[in-house]
Amino acid sequence: MKPVLTVGLDGSPESLAAARWGAAVADRQGLTLRLLHAWAPLAPGPRSGSAESDQHHWAQRILHDAHVEIHKRYPVLSIAEDLVANDASSALLTAAAKSRMIVLGSRGLAAASSYFLGNTSMDVVSRAERPVVLVRASPEERAPSPTHKGNCVVVGLSLRDPCDELFEFAFTAADSRGVPLRAVHGRGVPVQAQMPWGVDPEVAAAITDKAQKKLRKKLRPWHKKFRRVRVIDAVTLDSPARVVTHDAENAGLLVVGRRRHRGVLAPRLGPVAHAAVHHAACAIAVVPHG
Numbered sequence: 529m530k531p532v533l534t535v536g537l538d539g540s541p542e543s544l545a546a547a548r549w550g551a552a553v554a555d556r557q558g559l560t561l562r563l564l565h566a567w568a569p570l571a572p573g574p575r576s577g578s579a580e581s582d583q584h585h586w587a588q589r590i591l592h593d594a595h596v597e598i599h600k601r602y603p604v605l606s607i608a609e610d611l612v613a614n615d616a617s618s619a620l621l622t623a624a625a626k627s628r629m630i631v632l633g634s635r636g637l638a639a640a641s642s643y644f645l646g647n648t649s650m651d652v653v654s655r656a657e658r659p660v661v662l663v664r665a666s667p668e669e670r671a672p673s674p675t676h677k678g679n680c681v682v683v684g685l686s687l688r689d690p691c692d693e694l695f696e697f698a699f700t701a702a703d704s705r706g707v708p709l710r711a712v713h714g715r716g717v718p719v720q721a722q723m724p725w726g727v728d729p730e731v732a733a734a735i736t737d738k739a740q741k742k743l744r745k746k747l748r749p750w751h752k753k754f755r756r757v758r759v760i761d762a763v764t765l766d767s768p769a770r771v772v773t774h775d776a777e778n779a780g781l782l783v784v785g786r787r788r789h790r791g792v793l794a795p796r797l798g799p800v801a802h803a804a805v806h807h808a809a810c811a812i813a814v815v816p817h818g
Contacts, residue, residue, distance in 0.1 A: 530606060531592055534562040534627040535650075536620050539590045542633025544597075545665040550631040551598045553741055554798070555605050556704040559628055561598065565590050566612040566619030570742070617651040624656040624762070629697075629813070634662035653805060654744065654786070654796035659697055659815045661781075662805055678780020678810060680708045684772035684800055687713060687742045689785065693792040693817040698783040710757040713743050714771025715763075717769075739763045749755060769803035776808045783813045 535550040547563060554561040557580070567587050584617045591609040599608060612619040624630050632649050653660045683698035685691055702709035717727055718735060740763045751759050764771045776782035784804045786797060797814075804812045 530558060530560045531628045532562050532608075532626060533557075533559045533629055533631065534564055534610075534620070535631045536592075536616065536623075536648075536698045537563055537565045537590050537594055538633070539565075539586075540617070540633055542663070542665045544594060544633070546631045546633040546661075546663040547594045547598060548601070549661070551602050551605060552603075553631075553701075553704070554628075555602045555781070557628075557700070560606040560608060562608045562610055562627065563591050563594050563598075563622055564610040564612060564619060566614050568613060568615050569684070579667075584806045593662075594803055596818060601720045604674060616621045616648045620648070620652045621656055624652070624658045624660070627658055629659040629661055634664055634812075636761055637753045649805075650796070653801075653814050655790075657816060659813050663811045664809065668715050678707065679778050680710045681705065681781045682710045682712060682772065682776045682779040683782065683783040684768065684775075684785070685711055685713050685743065686768075687739060687746070687760075687784070689787070691746060691785070692817055694783055694815050695750045697813060697815050699750050699757055701783065702757045702783055703754050704751070706756075706782065708760055710760045710762065710775060710779070711743060711747055711760045712764070712771055712775045713739060714766050715739065716767060716770035717765045727765070732789045736763050768800050772800055773803055773807045776804070776810050779810050781811050781813060782808045783815060785817050786814050787818045789818060 533550050533554045535547045537547060551561050565587055581706055588611060591611060595609055598605065608615055620630055630652060633650065634649060649662065681698055681702040685694065698709055740761065743761050743763060746760060747759055772782060772784060782804055784801045786801050801814050807816065
């Protein structure tokens, strides 16, 4: 049985954009596309009135319309429909356990509301055991072209945490798209590099060189495994959150990590993942690790 990529649909243009994006990935990677719509009142009960006024009808219509459009674009792609009588978060988290990844639509947010993410998306991103991808809809057509690849895949890396899950996801994405992988690491300017007139270039260069060697050491075994992928590594002395969002401006996909186990009082997403899901313009994959 083929691995599954699950797309959560809610009838919005953003979720349809997610379905198109997910279909393109499923087609490239040989996955089954699962279209899921969850609505708690779908539990069995008396039904009356016309089909048009029946919420069951419209729930089924959401899946049917997306299925028809995707099938036209990818006639040989295996597509499954799943209508679940449950709240969306619970249904998607359950689906995540059986999926290669979960793909959701995400609204582009203005600066005034840039730190708001829908409760369902935030819950799934911060709790799912598998990668969650958030897909923006373009302002022009509110649906990105499924063939748009961007000029690279960007992955933001820490030099302290284990990165195998991030590497696997990012290298696979770059390999299937036939684009370079840009591996970036950002760190704040240390106190010893700060001078009254700015940053000491010699100290900054030494810190950057040391970090770049560590980054290349981490990348080496994965580069051998994915020999077709051209790897570009970059270390920048700046906020890691700013580095990954800036480097993703021309990317087709940004990949960031999320620690599975965080302190009780710690935010559900770390600062880099938090910045990525709210500010990056491309699709964002949040990959749990550790």
